Amino acid sequence: MNPGLVMYDEEYRQIAGVCDRLTRDANAKVVFLVDKNGQLISASGQAQNLDTTSLASLTAGNVAAMGGLAKLIGEKEFPSQFHEGERESLHMSIVGGRVVLVVIFDAKSSLGLVRLRVKKAGEELARIFDSLAHKQAMPGAQSPFAEITDDDIDNLFSE
Amino acid sequence: MSFINYSSREINCKIVYYGPGLCGKTTNLQYVYAKTSPEAKGKMISLATETERTLFFDFLPLSLGEIRGFKTRFHLYTVPGQVFYDASRKLILKGVDGVVFVADSQIERMEANLESVENLRTNLAEQGYDLDRIPYVVQYNKRDLPNIASVEELRRLLNPRAVPEYQAVAPTGVGVFDTLKAVAKLVLTELKRGG
Numbered sequence: 287m288n289p290g291l292v293m294y295d296e297e298y299r300q301i302a303g304v305c306d307r308l309t310r311d312a313n314a315k316v317v318f319l320v321d322k323n324g325q326l327i328s329a330s331g332q333a334q335n336l337d338t339t340s341l342a343s344l345t346a347g348n349v350a351a352m353g354g355l356a357k358l359i360g361e362k363e364f365p366s367q368f369h370e371g372e373r374e375s376l377h378m379s380i381v382g383g384r385v386v387l388v389v390i391f392d393a394k395s396s397l398g399l400v401r402l403r404v405k406k407a408g409e410e411l412a413r414i415f416d417s418l419a420h421k422q423a424m425p426g427a428q429s430p431f432a433e434i435t436d437d438d439i440d441n442l443f444s445e
Numbered sequence: 446m447s448f449i450n451y452s453s454r455e456i457n458c459k460i461v462y463y464g465p466g467l468c469g470k471t472t473n474l475q476y477v478y479a480k481t482s483p484e485a486k487g488k489m490i491s492l493a494t495e496t497e498r499t500l501f502f503d504f505l506p507l508s509l510g511e512i513r514g515f516k517t518r519f520h521l522y523t524v525p526g527q528v529f530y531d532a533s534r535k536l537i538l539k540g541v542d543g544v545v546f547v548a549d550s551q552i553e554r555m556e557a558n559l560e561s562v563e564n565l566r567t568n569l570a571e572q573g574y575d576l577d578r579i580p581y582v583v584q585y586n587k588r589d590l591p592n593i594a595s596v597e598e599l600r601r602l603l604n605p606r607a608v609p610e611y612q613a614v615a616p617t618g619v620g621v622f623d624t625l626k627a628v629a630k631l632v633l634t635e636l637k638r639g640g
Binding site: 290294295299321322327339340343344353354433436438439440 | 446447448449450451452453456457459487488490492501502504506509510512513515517520532533535536537539540542626629630633634636637639
């Protein structure tokens with residue numbers, strides 16, 4: 287089976303730093319990062335009132351569907367997408383082939399600015415995810431769940 | 446593909462409900478949603494057609510509690526069961542940690558069950574998974590209907606590997622949580638083994 291994604295404190299701080307900066311530099315309302323399977327990795331900006339879990343799942347579904355469409359017409363993938371709403375717009379881009387960077391913005395920003403800032407942030411994030419993948423592949427890196435017992439699992443279901 | 450986050454002390458896993466059209470995948474999720482306390486669940490999303498057939502997927506995030514200080518979260522998905530939505534089914538299996546196969550117990554749906562389980566095997570293989578190795582549970586749904594196959598017959602056809610199996614009546618909840626608990630347990634046991 288494919289190994290899962292593991293996020294460590296150090297990389298998480300770096301990623302949150304990049305997303306916070308992107309929120310400011312792009313005048314965005316919210317920036318979030320989702321893995322391609324729909325797990326939310328990080329959210330910056332005015333994310334408090336948003337259902338980020340649903341956003342993450344739908345983002346992944348959308349990117350997966352667009353990826354399927356891309357393959358049907360002979361493309362590898364569509365690396366970025368833009369959806370323009372009446373007030374808010376949404377920009378999605380695939381970073382390092384494995385995560386999706388989503389920027390939500392309104393009239394205070396513009397597609398041009400968002401694209402420009404996303405490009406730089408995307409490169410930084412790709413580097414962090416490379417180092418994360420490297421760290422995960424190192425011998426000795428193991429699941430924190432390696433030490434749980436069957437009782438631990440049973441207890442979760444014993445209400 | 447689980448996601449372990451040391452920073453927020455969370456572990457996220459993905460479970461997919463698979464099966465032929467109208468077998469009760471969405472109904473399983475709806476029952477879980479209805480019977481779970483608000484603090485343990487997120488919003489349920491259904492991307493469905495106007496006639497309430499699943500178009501892309503249903504999604505329900507659940508929190509199960511903590512293991513060794515890690516919050517365990519399960520993301521439940523259903524696939525669209527209708528045969529022609531195969532491209533969508535493949536996408537939803539990406540990154541799956543465990544699968545529930547919901548079989549329709551009615552005799553006339555046996556062929557659809559068999560076709561769906563074969564389709565599951567093929568689509569999993571395309572993603573690099575082996576149905577014989579992935580955490581997997583079978584549910585025989587619609588046990589309340591008159592024209593149903595015996596459990597022995599269903600087992601022989603759909604569960605030759607003898608994975609955990611449950612009889613269910615999804616609208617009233619019979620077997621629904623047993624099925625979910627069984628697959629969640631298998632997923633965690635697999636994680637423990639470092640899968």
